[in-house]
Amino acid sequence: xxxSFGRFALATAVAVAVAAGLVAGCAPAEDEIxxxxxxxxxxxxxxxxxxxxxxxxxxxxxxxxxxATCHGETGKGDGPGAATLFPKPRDYxxxxxxxxxxxxxxxxxxxxxxxxxxxxxxxxxxxxxAAKPAVVAALREKIRSFAKQx
Amino acid sequence: MNMxxxxxxxxxLALATGLALAVAPGCGDGKTRVAGKxxxxxxxxxxxxxxxxxxxxxxxxxLKTYTPTGVKDEFLMFASGGHGGNALVIGVPSMRxxxxxxxxxxxxxxxxxxxxxxxxxxxxxxxxGKTLTWGDMHHPALSETDxxxxxxxxxxxxxxxxxVAVVDLQDFTTQQIVHSAILxxxxxxxxxxxxxxxxxxxxxxxxxxxxxxxxxxxYDDFYxxxxxxxxxxxxxxxxxxxxxxxxxxxxYFQDLADAGKLASDGWCFLNSFNTERSYGTGGAGLPPMxxxxxxxxxxxxxxxxxxxxxxxxxxxxxxxxxxVRVIPLGVAVEEGLLHFVPEPKSPHGVDVxxxxxxxxxxxxxxxxxxxFSFARIKEHIDQKKYAGKDPYGxxxxxxxxxIRGQVEMGLxxxxxxxxxxxxAYTTLFIESKIARWSLKDLKVIEKIPVHYNVGHLSVAxxxxxxxxxxxxxxxxxxxxxxxxxxxxxxxxxxxxxxxxGDSMQxxxxxxxxxxxxxxxxxxxxxxxxxxxxxxxxxxxxxTHQPDPHAPKSAQEARIERNGDVVDVYMTLxxxxxxxxxxxxxxxxxxxxHVTNVEQTRDATHGFCIADYNVNLSMEPGKAxxxxxxxxxxxxxxxxxxxxxxxLHMEMxxxxxxxxxxxxxxxxxxxxxxxxxxxxKPSADGEGx
Numbered sequence: 001x002x003x004s005f006g007r008f009a010l011a012t013a014v015a016v017a018v019a020a021g022l023v024a025g026c027a028p029a030e031d032e033i034x035x036x037x038x039x040x041x042x043x044x045x046x047x048x049x050x051x052x053x054x055x056x057x058x059x060x061x062x063x064x065x066x067x068a069t070c071h072g073e074t075g076k077g078d079g080p081g082a083a084t085l086f087p088k089p090r091d092y093x094x095x096x097x098x099x100x101x102x103x104x105x106x107x108x109x110x111x112x113x114x115x116x117x118x119x120x121x122x123x124x125x126x127x128x129x130a131a132k133p134a135v136v137a138a139l140r141e142k143i144r145s146f147a148k149q150x
Numbered sequence: 151m152n153m154x155x156x157x158x159x160x161x162x163l164a165l166a167t168g169l170a171l172a173v174a175p176g177c178g179d180g181k182t183r184v185a186g187k188x189x190x191x192x193x194x195x196x197x198x199x200x201x202x203x204x205x206x207x208x209x210x211x212x213l214k215t216y217t218p219t220g221v222k223d224e225f226l227m228f229a230s231g232g233h234g235g236n237a238l239v240i241g242v243p244s245m246r247x248x249x250x251x252x253x254x255x256x257x258x259x260x261x262x263x264x265x266x267x268x269x270x271x272x273x274x275x276x277x278x279g280k281t282l283t284w285g286d287m288h289h290p291a292l293s294e295t296d297x298x299x300x301x302x303x304x305x306x307x308x309x310x311x312x313x314v315a316v317v318d319l320q321d322f323t324t325q326q327i328v329h330s331a332i333l334x335x336x337x338x339x340x341x342x343x344x345x346x347x348x349x350x351x352x353x354x355x356x357x358x359x360x361x362x363x364x365x366x367x368x369y370d371d372f373y374x375x376x377x378x379x380x381x382x383x384x385x386x387x388x389x390x391x392x393x394x395x396x397x398x399x400x401x402y403f404q405d406l407a408d409a410g411k412l413a414s415d416g417w418c419f420l421n422s423f424n425t426e427r428s429y430g431t432g433g434a435g436l437p438p439m440x441x442x443x444x445x446x447x448x449x450x451x452x453x454x455x456x457x458x459x460x461x462x463x464x465x466x467x468x469x470x471x472x473x474v475r476v477i478p479l480g481v482a483v484e485e486g487l488l489h490f491v492p493e494p495k496s497p498h499g500v501d502v503x504x505x506x507x508x509x510x511x512x513x514x515x516x517x518x519x520x521x522f523s524f525a526r527i528k529e530h531i532d533q534k535k536y537a538g539k540d541p542y543g544x545x546x547x548x549x550x551x552x553i554r555g556q557v558e559m560g561l562x563x564x565x566x567x568x569x570x571x572x573x574a575y576t577t578l579f580i581e582s583k584i585a586r587w588s589l590k591d592l593k594v595i596e597k598i599p600v601h602y603n604v605g606h607l608s609v610a611x612x613x614x615x616x617x618x619x620x621x622x623x624x625x626x627x628x629x630x631x632x633x634x635x636x637x638x639x640x641x642x643x644x645x646x647x648x649x650x651g652d653s654m655q656x657x658x659x660x661x662x663x664x665x666x667x668x669x670x671x672x673x674x675x676x677x678x679x680x681x682x683x684x685x686x687x688x689x690x691x692x693t694h695q696p697d698p699h700a701p702k703s704a705q706e707a708r709i710e711r712n713g714d715v716v717d718v719y720m721t722l723x724x725x726x727x728x729x730x731x732x733x734x735x736x737x738x739x740x741x742x743h744v745t746n747v748e749q750t751r752d753a754t755h756g757f758c759i760a761d762y763n764v765n766l767s768m769e770p771g772k773a774x775x776x777x778x779x780x781x782x783x784x785x786x787x788x789x790x791x792x793x794x795x796x797l798h799m800e801m802x803x804x805x806x807x808x809x810x811x812x813x814x815x816x817x818x819x820x821x822x823x824x825x826x827x828x829x830k831p832s833a834d835g836e837g838x
Contacts, residue, residue, distance in 0.1 A: 065682075066751075068749075069748045070723065079703075080723075081703070081721065081726070083707075084704045084707070085726060124750075124753075
């Protein structure tokens with residue numbers, strides 16, 4: 001829906017701009033094309049991202065399909081692909097690690113990969129999630145939740 | 151794809167364009183012109199139009215096809231790749247190629263024809279002992295439910311080798327290839343009945359059905375045509391050869407078919423040409439085939455009652471010839487399964503109207519399309535009102551009494567499709583045009599020129615009981631002057647035509663750098679529901695079942711030796727191949743069982759081994775097996791062929807094949823060519 005509106009707005013803007021050109025005696029139309037009319041995808045950085053249940057569900061599904069291969073269903077770092085990884089993904093239950101790592105770092109790791117936070121590039125990026133900050137936050141919550149498990 | 155903004159923004163932009171046009175003439179001075187024909191940079195629509203020499207119609211066409219990043223196409227077109235042997239998936243209206251599907255020709259991107267399973271698949275439809283590596287694909291047919299595409303399966307034929315293949319649209323891969331031993335070619339495939347009970351495959355060149363060689367002069371007596379009815383098992387998504395049957399036909403060139411639907415359900419209509427039974431010069435001065443085969447003014451439309459034939463085929467009246475259950479021609483006539491209707495002249499397309507009541511046949515060498523009434527055909531069959539019999543005893547219905555009328559078309563009418571508004575569209579090969587005509591009063595309304603040599607056409611849903619209309623693709627051969635020259639072999643040209651409005655508008659040209667594409671079918675994108683990955687991990691692409699050999703996790707990766715057979719159970723995950731070091735002896739048989747253990751949608755890996763022609767595509771979750779003999783010694787790197795992660799280049803390993811004869815001159819093991827111990831760098835970089 002968002003993008004629908006954005007495109008319509010842009011198209012209209014072009015129409016108006018060209019029309020304006022007619023009226024204003026051939027002013028360069030491009031100046032008046034409001035390319036910023038489309039809403040921005042990313043939320044303001046300083047506001048905490050609101051996570052809905054739908055986001056949590058999507059994050060659960062994503063963790064199962066994308067992350068468990070290496071991190072394991074329970075976040076122990078024992079997924080079917082992990083045995084031979086070097087370094088191995090850590091055990092998310094590690095309370096010490098949970099204490100020292102920031103939310104921001106976890107989220108950055110998820111979207112941009114290990115290399116982005118000085119970790120191993122064996123932790124792969126998920127660039128498509130950059131457009132879904134709430135799902136990333138839900139994934140971060142999920143990773144945090146592993147700490148509470150025995 | 152329901153894009154609410156589409157209509158509105160189009161209107162807005164059309165308005166913009168209109169205004170821009172109005173403005174342009176008075177705005178010549180002082181305006182920055184866009185450099186070069188390419189336009190670009192920041193410029194107004196008016197400037198861009200001027201710079202690129204675009205008319206308003208061009209801009210409107212662009213607006214109707216341009217598909218912004220991230221927006222999906224409304225239709226998917228499944229096109230034949232001609233003698234390229236593979237199928238194409240193309241988004242409409244953007245005309246973006248989305249996929250090649252390996253079918254009759256090995257396709258390296260998909261690893262198709264490289265692993266054990268798909269190698270066996272290609273061999274399964276091939277003559278024994280010789281794997282065919284190409285096909286002459288002609289007519290794709292999407293599976294149907296109640297006469298409408300259901301998006302489950304695609305069938306395609308190979309005219310050259312009389313094969314039919316089944317492509318599963320869950321993963322867009324070929325699952326089965328069948329060959330009927332009684333057919334030598336099959337221009338007339340593949341067409342489905344309204345609930346995909348059968349896939350119809352008409353032959354073209356007659357030959358003795360039993361595979362023997364009869365003298366060409368004995369053509370009339372020993373050569374026969376045939377039409378196959380391949381039984382489709384929907385639950386298994388496979389053709390069931392044992393439940394399939396054929397009908398023996400006179401030695402005419404049986405051609406394209408269309409199954410009846412609704413009013414004509416249970417019937418099949420099949421064109422023929424060369425009812426003159428010309429077989430060429432015979433090496434003895436007879437007229438060449440093309441003139442011998444076009445002497446008569448009429449050929450015969452074959453009207454087949456397939457529902458009744460199904461029962462006769464199951465009875466003891468059928469014969470088994472080369473493993474195929476065949477209803478002999480005499481039985482077909484006796485049982486009333488086969489009637490002929492004259493059709494003018496060397497016809498090409500036979501197309502049943504959406505309501506199933508009429509059959510449109512374009513006479514390639516006549517100037518008309520003839521519209522036959524199924525009700526009248528049926529009445530004449532029921533009342534045995536015949537005009538005569540052909541030399542093989544097949545009853546012929548009186549032409550004039552079973553047609554509703556004829557439409558004067560133009561030169562070289564070939565194929566017809568239908569839209570949702572009661573129009574039919576027929577290609578005119580010789581005229582290079584498409585005619586839009588009204589089914590109601592059999593009148594041509596409009597013709598649009600195409601470039602050039604149009605064969606088939608494809609309207610969205612255009613051969614179903616519920617056509618979508620909207621877009622038409624003109625499938626032209628040899629684009630002489632449409633594109634930049636690329637040498638003597640010319641690309642084909644798919645032209646996208648908007649048929650939603652009162653008059654047709656040509657929107658876009660799409661070159662096709664493949665074999666002659668023949669036919670395509672267009673289906674609403676939303677009707678296809680493909681898998682995102684192979685789930686659970688370790689699924690075999692061909693059986694769609696867990697592969698018994700597949701390692702499912704890196705822990706299960708291992709190397710097992712049994713005599714001179716070495717099983718390598720291998721896993722792929724970003725960015726590791728396990729095991730990464732494999733040592734074997736020359737002459738060992740290597741069996742790789744490879745699994746991509748990932749389920750991430752875009753985590754496709756590849757697996758190739760240098761010099762051994764090993765090349766697999768490993769989509770997430772997929773398992774594949776490849777067997778070969780390590781018949782040359784040496785060091786062979788293997789690696790992942792997809793740029794799967796930042797560590798992609800590092801995703802590899804080594805296969806070491808040690809020579810059999812250790813004393814052979816120059817081999818590494820017996821006599822190291824260099825003093826390796828000395829050359830070895832020390833762990834910390836500087837010599838100790």
